Amino acid sequence: MDNYKSGFIAVMGRPNVGKSTLLNSLLHQKIAAVSPKPQTTRFQQFGILTLDRGQLIFVDTAGLHHPHHTLGEYMNEGAKSALKDADMGLLIVDGSDIPPRDEDRLILDILGEIEPTPAMVIAMNKIDKLTSQQVKEHANAYQGLIPDAELIPISATRGDHLDQLTDTLIQYLPEGPPLFPEDQVTDLFERDIAADMIRAAAMIHLKHEVPHAIAVRIDEFKERNDHGAYISATLFVERESQKAIVIGKNGSMIKRIGITARKEIEEMSGRKVYLKLRVKVRKNWRNDENTLNLLGFKK
Ligand SMILES: Nc1nc2c(ncn2[C@@H]2O[C@H](COP(=O)(O)OP(=O)(O)OP(=O)(O)O)[C@@H](O)[C@H]2O)c(=O)[nH]1
Ligand SMILES: [Mg+2]
Structure with missing residues (x-):
């Protein structure tokens, strides 16, 4: 194990750039919830x-x-605290977007607050949507965000340059033994990932602001031997009107959310899943510290 490297890489970037997709691609396994809408990931994983x-x-x-x-x-x-605690940072930017946006610059405020400044690598994602000329132009523009950082153009979905990315990252990590057993791919339990996948499914099917007003709590997660797992969960929303939207006409929306979520959870856990969902109102929970704490958010 001479020269073995190990360490933590905080994956940073504005919403929807493909941070969670990159994790799934690198691990060849679906461990993180992904959706086409911003703010899918809420907890670190x-x-x-x-x-x-x-x-x-x-x-x-x-x-x-x-x-x-x-x-x-x-x-x-x-x-921010993930980057503080990590050995280095990986900033993901969306190469298919006109670079860089205001939210891409938020990383600079954070870097300004961390002493000493952590080593950073930039991955410009979604290059499958670009011509090679655009890759060059956008890379130049994004490089300006952190001039010292190495920039690697990648596609998390198509797999472009992911080996180059890991080779680069490993150079910055300290020497040391592995910190987790080699067959462990994540720190979260299946029930936490399942909760995220239910929320991501809601984000896929619902429009506009409603999905962001949802929090998911797993109430029961039971093994049923050969029959797979039984999961029951509550979707919290902030208002009665949102509850009606999430349930849909004759329960059609919650049914669609359930079907998508069940497929994702089955793919993640490799077994059959029976999923039962219900919807409850908890007024203005996104500003209510007690409920936030109850749902696992801590300052
Ligand atoms: N074309 C293309 N789309 C991608 C790529 N990587 C991710 N996406 C899509 O981008 C969307 C957002 O992906 P996520 O992985 O959820 O993004 P995220 O950065 O984790 O987003 P938050 O959790 O909201 O911060 C999804 O629709 C992905 O399928 C890529 O390399 N190419
Ligand atoms: Mg994410």
């Missing part, structure tokens, strides 16, 4: 990649954004 040269522990974080709720503040704080 480790994605543990064990190679023969080193162990890279990716810390997926909530996307950095301008918060409108106490919840948003907690999410940004969580991302």
Whole structure:
């Protein structure tokens, strides 16, 4: 194990750039909830990649954004403390977007507050949507965010340059033995991942602001031997009107959310799942510290 490297890499960036997708791609396994809408990830989650040269522990974080709720503040704080605690940072940017946006610059405020400044690598994601000329132009523009950081153009969905990315990251990690067993891919329990996947399914099917007003609590997670797992969960919303939308006409919406979530959870856990969902109103929970704490958010 001479020269073996291991350490934590905080995966930072604004919402929807593909941080969680990258984790899933690197691990060849669906461990993190992904959706086409911003602010899918709320809690930090480790994605543990064990190679023969080193162990890279990716810390997926909530996307950095301008918060409108106490919840948003907690999410940004969580991302910041992940970078503080990590050995280095990986900034993901969306190469298919016109670079860089205001929210991409939030990382600079955070870097300004951490002493000593952590080593950073930039991954410019979604290059599958770009021509090679655009890759060059956008890379130049994003490089300006952190001039000292190495920038690697990648596609998390198509798999472009992911080996180059891990090779680069490993160089910055300290020498040391693996910190997790080699067959462990994440630190979260299945029930936490399942909760995230239910919320991501709601984000896929619901429009606009409603999905962001949802929190999911797993009430029961029971093994049924050969029959797989039985999961019952509550979706909390902030208002009666949102409850009606989430349930849908004759329960059609909650049914669709359930079908998508069940498929994702089955894929993640490799067994059959019976999923029961219900919806409850908890007024203005995103600004209510007690409920936030109850749901596992801590400042
Ligand atoms: N075309 C393309 N789409 C991608 C790529 N990577 C991610 N996406 C898509 O981008 C969307 C957002 O992906 P996520 O992984 O949820 O993004 P995130 O950065 O974790 O977002 P938050 O958790 O909200 O901060 C999803 O629809 C992904 O399928 C990529 O390499 N190419
Ligand atoms: Mg995410």
